[in-house]
Amino acid sequence: MPHFEKMLYDQAMIAMAYTEAYQATGKEEYRETGQEIFTYVLRDMTAPDGGFYSGEDADSEGEEGKFYVWTEEEIRQILSADEAHLVLKLFNVEKGGNFTEEATGRKTGTNILHLDQGLDEVVSDPEKSEKELWVSLEEARAKLFMAREKRIHPHKDDKILVDWNGLMIAALAKGARVFGEMRYAEAAQQATDFILSHLQRPDGRLFHRYRDGEAAVNGLLDDYAFFIWGLIELYETTFETRYLETALQLNDDGLRHFWDDGGDGFFLSPDDGETILVRKKEIYDGAIPSGNSVAALNLLRLGRITGNADFEERAMKIGRAFSAMVNQSPSAFTQFMMALDFGIGPSHEVIIAGDSAARDTRAMLKALREEFVPNKIVILRPTDVESPDIFRFADYTRYQTSIDGKATAYVCLNYKCEFPTTDVGKMLELLNVRN
Template sequence: MRPGPKLNRQPAHSNRLIHERSPYLLQHAHNPVDWHPWGAAAFTAARQAGKPVFLSVGYATCHWCHVMERESFDDPEVARLINETFIPVKVDREERPDVDHVYMTVCQAMTGRGGWPLTALLTADGEPFFVGTYFPKYSRPGLPGLLELIPRFRSLWQEQRDELLRNAAEIAAAIREEMGPAAGGSALSPSVYNQAFTQLRASYDRSAGGFGPAPKFPTPHKVMFLLRYWKRTGEVMALEMARQTLRHMRRGGVYDQIGFGFHRYSTDAAWRLPHFEKMLYDQALMAAVYIEAYQATGDPEFRTTAEEIFEYVIRDMRDPGGAFYSAEDADSEGVEGKFYLWSTDEVRQIMSPDEAEQVIASFNLAASGNFIDPHQHTPGGSNVLYLSAGAPLPADTPGPDRSPQQPTWKRIRSILLDARNRRDRPLRDDKILTDWNGLMIGALAMGARVLDRPDLAKAAIQALDFVLSRMSQTDGRLFHRHRGGESGIDGQLDDYAFLVHGLLETYQATGLARYLSQAIRLTDRALELFWDQESGGCFMTPADGEQLLFRAKETHDGATPSGNSVSLENLYCLASLTSRADYAEIADQLLHGLAGRVAGAPSAHARCLSALSAAPGMETVIVLSGRREDEAFQRMLGITRRGYRPGTMWLWLTKDAEGEAIRTLIPHLDNLSVSGAPSAIICRNQTCQSPLNGPDELARFLESS
């Protein structure tokens, strides 16, 4: 009998999430759970029905979120219990980082740990009385299942509701008090800088790089701090810690050896066995720190790694309009890491014997597999590609040292990549976020400047123009998210801070005045929206934003730097470029407002401490004058970009419309005495030197200073 035609069956269920834009929320739009999106309507429904709220927070590329969905949210029995007992609410943490931050703070305070999926039971006023992360359908030793939890809380809600409400109010009050204004200070003690290094040195893994035990996350803020600490103090150990961490990560399975780019984290201490999701912000932050390491050491491996990351992002993560998508999932075909894993038989089937043996030996493949399934805890014949510690990066042998028959790395990688691309790809979360794009734009512009890659500047400009044209509101505010032709959700502090960072890097790489102008405009707008008039620093959400359990002020540099840390660096940079004293004063107030938290955990504020490289007295502003098309001007520009000088900034006074726009934007530049010929003026600590005329004079000055 011939098979009949395939039928396009309609989903058995659809819920309110079907009208949302978030890929994560749409993943749950056909669960039998009657999900509501976050909003006043959900809490009104809870109040009217006399039910608590079941809050579930996750994101589209979260492996354990997928597991919980398969086990529970797609299960009719669990769904029936949830629907009968609660008003269920789904939140994409990447769309609503403010909601996620509030309830993750509660989770960490109450349980001592956090992660996603985040699960919280709330009153109709949003006050939590139970929090946790992943819960299975059935109970396991030490981990209750939803079939046990839900009936328990249904009974408590019916029989002891007043006590639950009282407990929720007490928890909310305690969290509000804990998250109230932190102790500031008149100044941050210089000893805090040294304490951060001491803490990092104590947690440093001398055998495999990185900090602390497994699971190990790429820690770009900490590595950046170490590079700048070495430059400032001459502490060689700081440089060695940074260098070894970057080398070990590049060789590990946490780095995609075939398609490039970093996975989210390593499940083991040696960086070999990754959790496979890829996040845009990781690519941006890691590319930037590899570029800084290249500047500091001259090691071409670090340059190569940064360029490979850019290759991956531009190839696989760029929207046709020029902006960048958010993430790629860890799972494909319902299996974590399947897209990235290889058997030795697969390798032998797609290439010559010599090429296959080179791959198997170079990347530590084994017939029995080197990948330990985190759920089965046994190898299953699958392999992660990683290089042994100390091994050179794959590269073709040049010239006569290679025989015509010798396999070339370029060919081998192309074969592996083509074969892998024929597999089912992991889901790509194609929403565009302003904050993460700001980080990527900044990294691309930095790469253009340091690596002399005009194509990277072009990519940065295309992404910037997308965000500025499609994610700006009519009143000058920013939107946070764009997807499917629609922008929405009011921007938060990170959106403004990270985009301003990208604008400043792009201006300094290109000399295009409109980007400096936009950086000034958005900084001024951010201060209006987020500044804490009482304690200094910036809140996460605007004063007229939705009122949550508390108004968060994030200072900790976690997976991404805090908006306050990046704002501090932006303000110092703008103060130096524009000579606006108010920016320097606000930056000092911001730092004073954070001083108590920074002093309490110095190494957890590594990006904040790195920003001090741009503080008054540490900064260098290079004012370049001339015609940008002149060979001498280009040579001088290249000279200023050599070496490692954290805190260096560029002003372009070119003999064109862009230079005139800068003079209009910064009127005091008319006081600088510049000739028609290409020249450079070096300004440090509000004092400018006499013009340096020509490349040779400039090179001599910089070499001696």
């Protein structure tokens, strides 16, 4: 059974996992789960000004999980007989409860509603189609949700942390692309605006946390790395270059104040932080990825976007600095391995040259977003603007023009570009996507 505490970083990481799982498999259950996580975050974890809260406690009224568990009798009182039959069977509700005390193992008489089989495997009704059963299920869930809202809610940890917000911004931006839900992108943009207006110092560097109108604690490596990750994802979702510009500025700050010139890699604390005996480096990818692992992938992606070879060389230095440790226990460094996979390749650069609002441009971008091709960067080179902003950051794109006024894809592998194409199918073929 799951723990009842809800942390923002957990919601972000698992939402990204379900988003990518749906992209890779097309399974509707993954899409539904991913979107329900986002619904929860937007409803319960979002501050009025746009930032995301840190978490919700496990207990309420002195009992762990009380807000979330149900008795069979409660369900029967709230739902109709048919709805109750459906819910009790599908969500594994037991008369004596399925939730046990952690210390004693004794059943509490309450239930955690959970699925272990699909609707079609559990319930059959000759008088209702599967679609009608799904409608009944959603109506029942809505009733249970409204009843649960009347309970005393768990305490909310209303700190707003830059690093954890960066993870959720990345998750929402990715979700917006894959699920076609622009409200996710809007939420990510609002959180980004909140951080830049409330948690950025006058010199452009970051604070770590915000609460009750006060920003405090100078930012650590994770704040920079995770927020830059979110900004890169937000650029690839909206193609607004302000996010790319901010990512590059913060990346420069990170290199200036956290990079170890003597041994490579990033320190956790800045060079002008509190005086300590040893400035440590983190590389272990645990409940959240390490700042070095995320920063390495950021450097690779920013290097591919801008053509700045120094960024990629820095990422390779991180790889070499920690290679012995990673070789001993690769499974403890999963985010690091993702960066390594991108760096070793194959990895692609995809530049779409076309009118930003044109149907054929949108079709190319949609096709890219529907396929799981993780090791790539995507740039939009607008042709409806005489000198688009992207030229300031990726000068090489000025030479990648559209063919006969049509949306044109330039698919490159480690900077070596194939002949441009106006055909969506050919573009996917060049990316080794098998339909």
